[in-house]
Amino acid sequence: MSEWTGTLYYFYSNKQISAVFNTLKTQAMKMGYQFDYHEYNLECSLLFYTNAAMLKDHMDNGYNTAINGEGCFGVEAKKVKLDGKASLFEFEQDTDFQPYDINLMFDQVFYYRLVTPDSIDDCRFSAKAYQLLQDAIRNTAE
DSSP, X not given: OOSOOXXXXXXXXXXXXXXXXXXXXXXXXXXXOEEEEEEETTEEEEEEESSHHHHHHHHHHOSOOTBTTBOOEEEEEEEEEEEEEEEEOOXXXXXXXXXXXXXXXXXXXXXXXXXXXXXXXXXXXHHHHHHHHHHHHHXXXX
């Protein structure tokens, strides 16, 4: 397979990668998912799948939901420095203000990238994987 597949979602957190990954692995196993863990150039990743057939389909066809509406999903993570500007459109669920820019300056933060088969707006399975990572980050102790 030579063409890129998958939809990317990015998270930044103060939660340690090993702790988030442990929470994520535990929750995914409860859902019947296995995982492969890899490290390369200070980045680590987890690829989740239910069985060998799903993993083979993923390796042959990329991220997809061809098997019973589900498929593989991946999470990549690394420790990074964050120095940038972001536009704030929502704060504590409040959206009735004019957006404004905020400056972000962190010497150390943990970056997580979720790869799903499709958009979370268009695919129930992708939304489930998104929620799984979001919950793992939120529910992991610092």
